[in-house]
Amino acid sequence: MADIPEKMLAAQVVEFHKPYKIQEVPVPGKNLDENDMLVKVAVGSLCHTDGMVLEGIMGTKLPCIGSHEGAGTVVKVGSAISEFKVGDRILVNLTYHRCRTCADCKGPEQDTQYCANVGGYLGVSRDGSFAEYELVDGRECCRLPDNVSFQSAAPLACAGATVWGGLVRAGLKSGESIAIVGGGGGLGHLGVQFAKALGLRVIAIDARDEGLALAKECGADTTVDARKGKEKVVEEVKKVTNGKLADATLNVSDHESAAATGAAVTKMHGILLQIAQPTNVSVPFEEFVFRDIRVHGSLICSRGECQKMLEVVSKNNIKVKTNAFKGIKEVPKAVELAHSGKMQGKPVILIDERAIEDEKRSGLKMI
Template sequence: MPIKAKMAIEIPEKMLAAQVVEFKKPYKIAELPTPGKNLDENDMLVKVAVGSLCHTDGMVTDGLMGTKLPCIASHEGSGTVVKVGSAISEFKPGDRVLCSLTYHRCRACADCLGPEGDQQYCANVGGYLGVTVDGSFAEYEVVDGRECCHLPDNVSFQSAAPLACAGITVWGGLVRAGLKSGESVAIVGGGGGLGHLGVQFAKALGLRVIDIDARDEGLALAKECGADTIRDARKSKEKVVEEVKKVTGGQGADATLNVSDHESAAATRAAVTKMHSILVQIAQPPNVSVPFAELVFRDIRIHGSLTSSRGECKKMLEVVSKNNIKVKTNTFKGIKEVPKAVELAHSGKMQGKPVVLIDEEAIENEKKSGLKMV
């Protein structure tokens, strides 16, 4: 049976949150006024159940994303709707939602007016949660109700939060690769936070998956998630290419996804890609460097991919629900443990994603629902 949240939630005057108050400094844990007293007609107030840490959060704290300070961190959140704006009809208090990081797109530019499945960017977006407006490392957050998605009953808050960015980002990369069931995809960094989701998504879509990773933890996680072949990127590029060709009939992968920001990753990915095929760049290193011989002589196309649309997000959630896709999480309890999550993320030893459990009552209600949660 569907999970029922309490319909009447008393919204406190104050809440706990983790803020970026100074670049290149740790988050500040602070008590702040609860937002949402005067909601825009298209907004919702969400009681955050789980907030997740993403690679981009580090770029925010480094001052690389144009963030105006102070700003509540995290753009990966899931929770329960407690209040809706007057123009929102799709959601009601008590609904479980995945919080979209996109806030107030202009809905007038060419991207916004295209088919819903193509609406991944906006020329005049109002902001991005946890990047340019307050995000999910808080007990409550304001989101754009036109951008969020209902959670399937069997998808837990804990699994859902990382899907708000990591999940939809790697899903968008697979969409742009344009592969058919039975074809092969090489994922460089397939044992990381994005990559282990990409491995499972690809398998659910009927693809053969080759993981190329440079960490023992990453290789182990990719294998655990169902990768058909794992290859160690710490070997020479020539050896990795030789090994990939062995498992692809001498051709190379039908497409590759790069979710590693190592300086050599893009070059390796181009080299293992089949001639005339596509290389999807998802990772965000300072520079993407590919030898011209790989690019020109082998006719490799590079497609940059940032995220994806609400329409694709709905499809992703359906695949997660139907295929019992697991998000590898490292859990921390409460806003005050956000610094510990950051420490683990920077350790180099982490498998999967660090998540902060914020609304423990909502999480307990999931456990009591009797549903087998993913």
């Protein structure tokens, strides 16, 4: 690897309710913790939570480099890390220094990411991926399959891991049905493809023409326009489930009516996985009391589940819809697109052009 410079370009949150500031900052990792790695970021991706950080909702200490969705190349490895070496291609995990002794850290596997004693979250309470280099916890990262590109991988660090975690908690079997409210968004279009790869029948619900089109393109068995109103949506879901409604539902939309719609299209005694993060989640009491709908919150997935997700992506040629911007100075344009209401998929920032070109020259058919 080339020599690591003293300075790097980064997009920082320096003041809440203000745009990112693009400026040079010191490269981290001069004194590397034994469990850490320094990564040369190839691609950083923009997530809904980044907007929450900018608004001060996450209690972030400033300044902070944005983005918790990143993929890149290892350039420096802590003395206690044996699984990775310099030159490895990895997906960054936003979790930093779990305590590894609490009940959640000890398992079950699908709950390990809930450590209450965590050392921080990249791009939220620690510097993230909108930079040329990033300091990460080497025990939390995942190796990228050879055919998964940096551009496709970066959004999987949170968007992919989050919707995959919801599917894990849904606990459905092949042949069962799942509804995804917000099925044509950044998380939703991945959820559609993951669910199909797991053999599920997918009902994608969205309120945008772009979202409905993307969900259909990604393989949804049924698409339903939420703008028709809850009663019509329920009617259409009943039609394709023999009147039973969906076996489980993922809600990845933060619209004020989305959770209620999600509960309404879920079968009696079924589970609604609440993934979106609006200020309040509103569901009519009838859904809880008269139909026994169980609402289960779901964060990201564990490291072990994340590696399984990457294997599914690799094996099933899952496509990550991205809108690429070249260089960290283009972050404001990515934010503008995300707020336009016209975006399909995820905005990504291409940071290490050489690494991306090397992928293209590898001879592999990259996803």
